[in-house]
Amino acid sequence: MRAAVFTDYGEPLDVREVDDPEPDPDGAVVAVEACGVCRSDWHAWQGDWDWRGLDPVPGHVLGHEPAGHVLKVGEEVERVSEGDHVAVPFNLGDGSCHRCKTGHSNICENRQALGLQPDAPGAFAEQVPVPHADHNLVKLPEGVSSTEMAGLGCRFMTAFHGLAHRADLGAGDWFVVHGCGGVGLSAVQIATALGANVVGVDLVEEKLDFAE
Known part of the structure; x- marks a missing residue:
């Protein structure tokens, strides 16, 4: 597949061919149809967040606001199927800790930051792997396009949680x-x-x- 690969801080991303991802037993691979570009991507690309451990290394793929269709699922996945139209959250929870089970997977004890950590390759690519797919993938309703969903991304979720929930x-x-x-x-x-x-x-x- 093609991906826009990080090469160094402040340097242009390199669009190149990379290996297709394979799903974990409880994971999935999503064919990316759209992905938002967030200020967080810019900060990571600039090296502003190395103090937080969010420092991409050469060869990493950024991008954390994707939407698309499920391409592959692992053998343990039950809730989502190939072909489902889904969004992928920025913070990936494991689905098993207390925070995940009480609706706060954004602060999962074992969360992964999509596109901002080495073990969570991002979605500036044609495909993105998603761990714990039953917990993390969000099925989109009819009438919502991948482009519209990617435009909402974490900025809308951040604002909605603050206003409606807090x-x-x-x-x-x-x-x-x-x-x-x-x-x-x-x-x-x-x-x-x-x-x-x-x-x-x-x-x-x-x-x-x-x-x-």
Whole structure:
């Protein structure tokens, strides 16, 4: 398959042929149809996050906001099948720890950061392997394209969790967004959908235009 391979900090990615991945017994391989480009990818590419252990090595593949169709499944997989239209989360949980079982697999005790750790190759490629497929893969509803899903990515999930699950934002509440970047604009849209009165604040006129 083809992949955009990391070569060194700040250097252009190298599109080349690499080996096709094979699924773990409880994993799957997804044929990538779209993948978002996140600021986190940029930080990793620049070497900003080596202090967090998120430092790609030459030969690694970045990309953590993919969607596509399941190409292969391991023999232990039960919930997903070849051909299913799915999204892949950024934080991959093992599905067995207390955090995963209580709905917090984003902070799984054994989580892997897709595309940002050596043992979790990313999705700037034609295929991406996904461990613990029954737990991690999210089936997409009819009418949602891979491109639309990749555009949501972790920025929307971050904003949604903060507003809907933590802040319990609702109709009639006032909500101010300081900074209308990727997460900020996602928050504007989600807060509006929840019925809140939204105020966007930014120093860049173009971003305020997007917020409106």
